[in-house]
Amino acid sequence: MILLIVLVAAVAVCTGLASAYLLGNAGGEMQMFENGEPFSDSVRIENLVPGQSQSSDYTAEAPNGSVLTIEFTKGAEDALDEFLTVTVTVNEETLYEGSMSECYGTPYTADVSGEFTFSVSYSLDSSVGNAAQGLISEFTVVYTLEGGDQA
Numbered sequence: 001m002i003l004l005i006v007l008v009a010a011v012a013v014c015t016g017l018a019s020a021y022l023l024g025n026a027g028g029e030m031q032m033f034e035n036g037e038p039f040s041d042s043v044r045i046e047n048l049v050p051g052q053s054q055s056s057d058y059t060a061e062a063p064n065g066s067v068l069t070i071e072f073t074k075g076a077e078d079a080l081d082e083f084l085t086v087t088v089t090v091n092e093e094t095l096y097e098g099s100m101s102e103c104y105g106t107p108y109t110a111d112v113s114g115e116f117t118f119s120v121s122y123s124l125d126s127s128v129g130n131a132a133q134g135l136i137s138e139f140t141v142v143y144t145l146e147g148g149d150q151a
């Protein structure tokens with residue numbers, strides 16, 4: 001009985017490893033799964049000065065027929081949202097560029113296959129001035145990879 005439990009656990013671990021996609025960026029690694037389990041990244045933007053930006057850049061690999069979805073969910077602090085510009089790019093194609101306050105709840109999707117790159121950038125326009133000083137934005141970015149041809 002114990003041998004059967006160990007065998008089932010080993011098969012489950014190996015199956016999970018086979019379907020995982022490991023993505024790297026300068027700040028660490030993110031793991032997304034082929035079956036659509038999302039990866040959530042909690043983001044806090046503060047102390048940006050006008051003209052400055054902050055970016056998360058990733059490289060990944062996916063089977064043919066996959067779809068990457070990136071969606072933002074508002075957090076507790078949102079005072080900086082009206083001043084922030086967010087840009088979502090997949091394989092150098094811009095899926096969204098606009099106000100942080102207007103991007104919540106909209107899924108941004110792209111068809112991907114093989115090796116692909118994607119990034120999310122946040123910036124303050126140089127004309128913002130002191131109006132944004134000391135303000136904070138907190139939100140969650142949810143990345144999901146679904147579909148793909150099965151081998």
